Amino acid sequence: MHPYIPNTEKDKKEILEAIGAASVEELLKDIPQEVRLKGGLNLPDSLSEIEVRKVMGNLASSNKNLEEITSFLGAGSYDHYIPSVLKHLVGRSEFYTAYTPYQPEISQGTLQGVFEFQSMICALTGMEVSNVSMYDGPTAAAEGAILATVASRKNNILVSKTVNPETRKVLKTYLGFRDIKLIEVEEKNGVTNLEALEGLIDEETAGVIVQYPNFFGIVEDIKKIEELTHKNKKASLIMSVDPISLGVLKSPGELKADIVVGEGQALGGNMGFGGPVLGFMNVTEKLMRKMPGRIVGETVDVDGKRAFVLTLQAREQHIRREKATSNICSDQTLNSIGAAIYMASLGKQGIKELGLQCLQKAHYAHDRLVATGKFKPLFEGKPFFKEFVLVSESPVEELNKKLLEKGYLGGFDISKADYPYENAVLIAVTEQRSKEEIDSFAELMEVL
Known part of the structure; x- marks a missing residue:
């Protein structure tokens, strides 16, 4: 048998x-x-469970992990500290089995957990409404672009080339199949070219997508971008944000964003091979009826006790498929609950302290590396958060190979993206990096 x-x-x-x-x-x-x-079948003979464990253990030991190496790699996925309480709580069966609730009212615990996530992410972004979650940051950006076209009945989306290249690739795929025109706005000295943006915004513009901080780690002049965008009253300002930066930077709500999306991996998610991740989406109250995904609302039951429900469900495909706002049919419920636990464990003061540590340590690392004489800033004088771009004297790929041999994960090689910069490296510094690690990294980079 x-x-x-x-x-x-x-x-x-x-x-x-x-x-x-x-x-x-x-x-x-x-x-x-x-x-x-x-x-x-051309397969090897079967193995016993004992033998399989040994084979898999040997394979796993050939990989490097963040317990063994010191990471200065970012570009969308970051080595932030994950409080131990998070793993304990999301590992509980009542959370661990959380999935898209199709019979939601019997899952009051799950709904409450998600409601808390929505409340906290809205407080962080300064927006009015949040959904449960999206698949990841790039698809959240694509859904935000689609939302802008639905709301405005316009068909053009402008995206700055300072937005993460992976996000722009996903936008091209999603919008291409909906016959939505995606227009890229050139970057200039590491930020969105405002003159180019002004020239491209017209009556057919449904939305403008910018990243905050942008792919190079630079904090864009969102105030000017917002003014240009909202000259066309039907156009939406879509901001893709790093949630950790919002502990120290002005919130998208303060900056008059219409749609806010982002990658939530930094909120308690592992980096491991790209996940687990979650995309978040926040909108103004004006747009909430057109927003894709689930929204958990608070109400009272027949006894007058606090209760939770999925609300505004008529927006969704399982109610009116032919009029659905999106093809999203699932979400990242467990990850959003994990993000809620992360935000709750840090609190307002903790999020602020976290942002300050990233900011200060990144600037310290930047100055230490420039002081070696082996690197110079690619974008001189631009304000940055936890990432920055330096130009190296030697090819980045060679530099990163040598760093890995010494136990360091180097920065992102900009030449792998669609930018015309040679020997440019994007370096990320989070609260995980100590002064000793940064100093050792700089000393090593000086001699390699």
């Missing part, structure tokens, strides 16, 4: 008799011989 297909010979005989076939061969006789598999 095959260990994973528990059919005995007696079972097979009864099945064949029931369908009127004398043998399995007779059952398959209509499949032409020329397309049949001849012999067994």
Whole structure:
């Protein structure tokens, strides 16, 4: 008997008799011989559980992890500290099994956890309404762009080239299949070219997408971008934000954003091979009825007690599929609950302290590296948060190989993206990095 297909010979005989076939061969006789598999699969012999554990252990040991190496890599995924309470709480079965609630009212604990996430992410972004979550940051940006076109009934989306290249690729894919025109706005000295932006905004513009801080770590002049965007009254300002930066920077709500999206991995998510992640989306009250995804609302039950429900469900495909605002049919419920636990464990003061540490340590690392004489700033004088771009005397790929041998994960090689900069490296510094680690990194970079 095959260990994973528990059919005995007696079972097979009864099945064949029931369908009127004398043998399995007779059952398959209509499949032409020329397309049949001849012999067994070209796979190694099966292993016992003990042997499999040893094989997998040897494979795993060939990988590097953040317990062994010191990371200065960012570009969208960051090495932030994850409080131990988070892993303990999301590992509880009532949270760990959380999924998109299709019969939501029986899942009051899950709904309350998500409601708290929505409340905290709105407080962080300064916006009015949040959904449960999206798949990830890039798809949240794509859904935000689609929302802008639905709300305005316009068909053009402008996106700054200072937005993460991976996000722009996802935008091209999503919007291309909806026949929405995506227009890229050139960058100038590391920020959005405002003259180019002003020249591109017209009556067909549904929205403008900018990143805050942008892909190079620079804090854009959102006030000027907002003024240009809102000259066209139907155009939406869509901001893709790093939630950690909002502990020290002005919130998108203060900056008059219409739609706020972002990647929530920094809110308690591991970096491991790209996840787990969650995308978040916040909008103004004016846009909430057109926003994709689930919204958890607070109400009272028949006894007058506090209760939670999925609200405004008529927006969704499982109610009116042909009029759905989006094709999103799932979300990252567990990750959003994890993000809520993360934000609650830090609190307002903790988020602010976290942002300040990232800001100060990044500027210290920048100055230490420039002082070596081996690096110079690519964008001189631009305000940055926790990432910055330096130009190296040697190719970044070679530099990163040498760094890895010494136990360091180097910065992102800008040449791998669609920017015309050679030997430029994007370095990220989070609260995880100590002064000793930064000093050692700078000393090593000086001699490599």
